[in-house]
Amino acid sequence: MKERTYEKYFRQNRLPHIWCPGCGNGIAMKAIVQAVEMRGLPRDKTIIVSGIGCSSRASGYMDFDTLHTAHGRAIPFATGIKLANPELNVIVITGDGDCTAIGGNHFIHGARRNIDLTVVLFNNTIYGMTGGQASPMTPLHKKATTAPYGSVDRPFDACNLAQAAGASYVARSTAFHVQHMTDMIAEGISCRGFAFIETVVQCPTAYGRKNKMPDPAEMMKWMRDNAVMKTAWDRMPEEKKADKFPIGVFHRHQAVEYTEAYSEVITLAQEGGK
Amino acid sequence: MTDMKLMQGNEACAAGAVAAGVRFFGGYPITPSTEIAETMAKILPSVGGCFVQMEDEIGGMGVVLGASLAGKKVLTATSGPGFSLKQELIGYAACAEIPVVIVNVQRVGPSTGQPTSPAQGDVMQARWGTHGDHPMIALSPWTVRETFDAAVMAVNYAERFRTPVILLMDEIVGHLRENVQLPAAENIDIYPRRCPSKTRLQGYEPYAPEADLVPNPADFGTGYRIHVTGLVHDYTGFPSGSPAVTEEFIDRLHKKILLAQDEITHYDEFFMDDAEYAVVSYGGVARTAYEAVRQARAKGIKAGMIRLMTIWPFADKVIRRNAESLKGILVPELNYGQLKYEVERAAGGKCPVKLLAKYNTEIFVPGEILEGIEALKGGRL
Ligand SMILES: Cc1ncc(C[n+]2csc(CCOP(=O)(O)OP(=O)(O)O)c2C)c(N)n1
Numbered sequence: 345m346k347e348r349t350y351e352k353y354f355r356q357n358r359l360p361h362i363w364c365p366g367c368g369n370g371i372a373m374k375a376i377v378q379a380v381e382m383r384g385l386p387r388d389k390t391i392i393v394s395g396i397g398c399s400s401r402a403s404g405y406m407d408f409d410t411l412h413t414a415h416g417r418a419i420p421f422a423t424g425i426k427l428a429n430p431e432l433n434v435i436v437i438t439g440d441g442d443c444t445a446i447g448g449n450h451f452i453h454g455a456r457r458n459i460d461l462t463v464v465l466f467n468n469t470i471y472g473m474t475g476g477q478a479s480p481m482t483p484l485h486k487k488a489t490t491a492p493y494g495s496v497d498r499p500f501d502a503c504n505l506a507q508a509a510g511a512s513y514v515a516r517s518t519a520f521h522v523q524h525m526t527d528m529i530a531e532g533i534s535c536r537g538f539a540f541i542e543t544v545v546q547c548p549t550a551y552g553r554k555n556k557m558p559d560p561a562e563m564m565k566w567m568r569d570n571a572v573m574k575t576a577w578d579r580m581p582e583e584k585k586a587d588k589f590p591i592g593v594f595h596r597h598q599a600v601e602y603t604e605a606y607s608e609v610i611t612l613a614q615e616g617g618k
Numbered sequence: 619m620t621d622m623k624l625m626q627g628n629e630a631c632a633a634g635a636v637a638a639g640v641r642f643f644g645g646y647p648i649t650p651s652t653e654i655a656e657t658m659a660k661i662l663p664s665v666g667g668c669f670v671q672m673e674d675e676i677g678g679m680g681v682v683l684g685a686s687l688a689g690k691k692v693l694t695a696t697s698g699p700g701f702s703l704k705q706e707l708i709g710y711a712a713c714a715e716i717p718v719v720i721v722n723v724q725r726v727g728p729s730t731g732q733p734t735s736p737a738q739g740d741v742m743q744a745r746w747g748t749h750g751d752h753p754m755i756a757l758s759p760w761t762v763r764e765t766f767d768a769a770v771m772a773v774n775y776a777e778r779f780r781t782p783v784i785l786l787m788d789e790i791v792g793h794l795r796e797n798v799q800l801p802a803a804e805n806i807d808i809y810p811r812r813c814p815s816k817t818r819l820q821g822y823e824p825y826a827p828e829a830d831l832v833p834n835p836a837d838f839g840t841g842y843r844i845h846v847t848g849l850v851h852d853y854t855g856f857p858s859g860s861p862a863v864t865e866e867f868i869d870r871l872h873k874k875i876l877l878a879q880d881e882i883t884h885y886d887e888f889f890m891d892d893a894e895y896a897v898v899s900y901g902g903v904a905r906t907a908y909e910a911v912r913q914a915r916a917k918g919i920k921a922g923m924i925r926l927m928t929i930w931p932f933a934d935k936v937i938r939r940n941a942e943s944l945k946g947i948l949v950p951e952l953n954y955g956q957l958k959y960e961v962e963r964a965a966g967g968k969c970p971v972k973l974l975a976k977y978n979t980e981i982f983v984p985g986e987i988l989e990g991i992e993a994l995k996g997g998r999l
């Protein structure tokens with residue numbers, strides 16, 4: 345059996361975690377530390393920043409400097425850390441509500457600045473922590489405690505949003521495709537600029553039970569059957585897309601990174617120049 | 619001392635912050651505080667620091683808290699509407715004990731109110747604006763020169779107590795221009811951020827209090843691998859649901875300020891030795907009050923003045939001590955009545971405390987406050 349070298353990245357004394365049996369958050373958390381290991385990031389120069397939600401509790405289990413911020417605000421805090429000390433590697437963990445509802449403005453502006461952060465969105469398409477209210481990523485007609493007749497709010501595609509706002513790297517994966525997810529995150533870490541990875545995770549408790557899929561294994565099979573690799577997706581006839589969704593890397597565009605741009609401001613100011 | 623120069627209150631605020639070691643500013647423009655951001659945008663990169671204009675005041679607050687955790691001394695500046703937006707993260711800073719200075723150059727509210735007019739309507743918001751029990755330090759300067767000193771002091775207190783400090787300015791002082799002589803750099807006392815006293819292996823606990831009840835969480839990136847959260851936490855920094863931990867935590871937050879309360883309560887007393895009536899005043903209004911008190915003296919009224927620079931924690935002791943021998947206190951405020959009630963509480967019934975409120979965008983003229991003193995004396999207030 346392969347050695348579980350990633351275990352050293354967890355605070356063993358903080359485990360077991362608070363997540364429900366079958367929750368997908370642990371899979372995504374493990375993928376992040378494996379990506380950190382793959383990229384050989386120095387642990388003491390790597391900071392994990394999260395918002396508020398079930399997903400954002402991950403920071404407490406990870407043995408780095410970790411920051412559990414306020415709901416929606418992980419990206420501004422992370423921006424401050426990175427600007428204050430550009431040699432640090434900053435990874436943000438956020439939920440679909442945290443990132444695209446209350447934190448939506450910070451999300452697009454982080455991407456616009458193209459600051460060197462790796463943002464991993466754990467997308468369970470629901471507000472897990474508060475017991476199953478609809479999020480801006482809840483699919484149309486799916487049920488939530490605040491959408492008892494099915495949601496009529498059109499959902500965001502967070503990947504399209506990140507790309508349109510100026511991110512350097514945009515990808516999606518799922519908890520079923522563990523190795524793929526790890527690779528997507530690892531490439532995001534390598535990217536110098538705003539890297540965004542949406543990873544679909546199952547929430548059997550707050551989402552599955554309300555939407556006739558209470559079994560976590562069933563939810564993962566749904567991911568297996570409906571996620572389509574980008575290359576295949578691009579060749580797929582429209583009528584077959586229906587409930588399916590693409591995964592893979594959607595966007596790579598190396599633009600000027602923000603802390604680098606600001607270091608030029610410092611040079612200019614110190615030369616007393618205009 | 620350096621050369622005399624003409625300076626605006628907002629510029630003095632920025633200069634004081636930089637002199638105290640601030641190297642990071644994040645914020646969002648709003649009248650009448652904008653010159654602080656503009657000055658910081660210009661100065662900070664030239665001293666190797668960083669200025670960032672965020673998407674809103676919440677982002678402005680988040681970005682400075684992140685930078686503070688990464689080791690920088692930080693400042694953000696705003697006015698009424700922006701101060702309201704910052705409140706949640708001011709509480710975060712109180713809970714996670716992150717040093718930060720928030721400048722609020724007060725203008726007329728509520729809401730968008732009168733954006734270019736002075737007010738003192740955020741005195742209570744400065745104290746209680748964020749939810750939950752927390753202590754607060756707020757300083758309110760009355761001159762351009764003192765704004766510089768207050769900015770230095772605010773940064774030092776934020777670092778020393780690891781707490782948010784509010785520099786509660788007003789449009790009068792923010793936009794005032796005065797000739798000032800700033801102290802030379804070597805004469806400015808700077809509180810350096812403390813470092814952890816133990817290593818990880820020696821059992822370092824980031825939120826274990828020192829003798830002054832202030833903890834020493836390590837800066838990010840220095841190898842301590844700490845956890846910072848806005849949830850109630852124990853000395854390890856990790857969340858705890860325990861009633862005992864919660865009680866001790868809330869107690870400690872308050873007591874760390876209480877222990878130093880006398881030292882951080884700054885005020886002036888003018889003509890108080892034989893005073894029968896006193897004006898208690900703060901911020902830009904104190905300038906007018908001082909002139910009114912002098913005019914009262916010229917008319918033979920035994921008037922004096924207590925000028926509060928520290929608004930929070932409130933200067934209970936000086937008010938109580940003076941109230942014993944006074945026949946009345948007048949509190950002129952550019953609001954509907956806020957600090958007056960604190961003065962009344964501190965006076966403890968020893969003498970009447972009367973409010974002179976103004977909230978129509980205009981500032982007081984000395985004659986109005988003089989009339990107030992005369993009315994107080996004549997029992998007509
Ligand atoms: C300002 C604020 N508003 C509301 C909440 C309550 N709240 C906590 S978590 C959450 C939603 C979390 O959903 P998501 O970001 O999708 O994370 P998940 O729990 O699903 O992982 C809400 C509304 C809060 N903590 N702070």
Ligand code: SF4
Pocket residue numbers: 362363364366367368369398399468472473546547548549550551
């Ligand atoms: S409520 Fe959902 S997201 Fe939260 S821990 Fe349970 S399964 Fe996971």
Ligand SMILES: [Mg+2]
Pocket residue numbers: 397439440441466467468469470471472479
């Ligand atoms: Mg969610």
